[in-house]
Amino acid sequence: MLACTGPAALLAPEAQSLGRRTQAWQQQRRSRCARRIICQAQTNDNSPAAPASRRAALSLLAAAPAAAALAAAAPLPAAAAEAAAEVDTTVTHRLFLDVGVCPEAVRTDRRLGDKTPFCGDPAPLGRIVVDLYGKAAPGSVATLVAAAQAGAYASTSITKVLPGRFLLLGTQGPKRSGLVQAPPGLPESNPDLLSSAAFRLPHRRPGTVSLNLSENEDDDFFRFDPKYRNLSLLITTGPGPVPSLDGENIVIGQVSEGLEVVTAITQVPTFTPNDNARAFNQFAKFIGDERAEKTARKWGRPLQAVVITNCGLL
Structure with a gap:
């Protein structure tokens, strides 16, 4: 989960040296991961009594660009709105x-x-x-x-x-x-x-x-x-x-x-599933374990x- 939502500095040096296409793919994957978690994270208990791992995860989500964008609920970009307006919805x-x-x-x-x-x-x-x-x-x-x-x-x-x-x-x-x-x-x-x-x-x-x-x-x-x-x-x-x-x-x-x-x-x-099951599943999916999707x-x-x-x- 931390790998999904952490800043780029947490990535391995080898990953930082990848080409633009690979970096874009990784960013898209992290963003999707953050979007899927943020809805449940907003309703989770973030009190001092909550597990430290959950509080740490929530703090990272709060700082993640994808979470901030989702919380702001920004309207469609002008270009996307214009493209959608051109579609014939008869x-x-x-x-x-x-x-x-x-x-x-x-x-x-x-x-x-x-x-x-x-x-x-x-x-x-x-x-x-x-x-x-x-x-x-x-x-x-x-x-x-x-x-x-x-x-x-x-x-x-x-x-x-x-x-x-x-x-x-x-x-x-x-x-x-x-x-x-x-x-x-x-x-x-x-x-x-x-x-x-x-x-x-x-x-x-x-x-x-x-x-x-x-x-x-x-x-x-x-x-x-x-x-x-x-x-x-x-x-x-x-x-x-x-x-x-x-x-x-x-x-x-x-x-x-x-x-x-x-x-x-x-x-x-x-x-x-409970929070621990979700966290393990997100990590397994990030590392490519096919059992995560099933x-x-x-x-x-x-x-x-x-x-x-x-x-x-x-």
């Missing part, structure tokens, strides 16, 4: 997601061969309606529309909930686990992935919906398939922006109805099943 489709919640994450009475992992009658939370920007991200919206029309998201679960940041849905996997199975007939390619214009819109408002690239949790088994199409969606929860997602994901729409449902989802209890995937898992009971186009 609404071409309206997607609905009906959401319910079960009292437990999985059914305890499931029998061998039963492909229904959730309770039979989820308590309804409400409907989320998303206005899709078919002109700003035509390839991504076309893929999403085809998947929604085929019912790919129905009877699947929201796999991660991070209050104050975002929630995830559309992770691909077996239906018996409540994951999405890509239907046949999806577009053969998504040209948005190769277009810089598709990444212009920021994640500034609660309810911003984007094609999830940076936080995608699809297994490599699916990603390496030549017919793989990304169906993972990310919805920001608010109340503030999530600048760490800007330029990393393709914004495809905005929640126009049902923000209260998004807020209700954030109230569902989730698996949350462990972090479990964070934010709802302890009750949040189910998309139905989906489609209005």
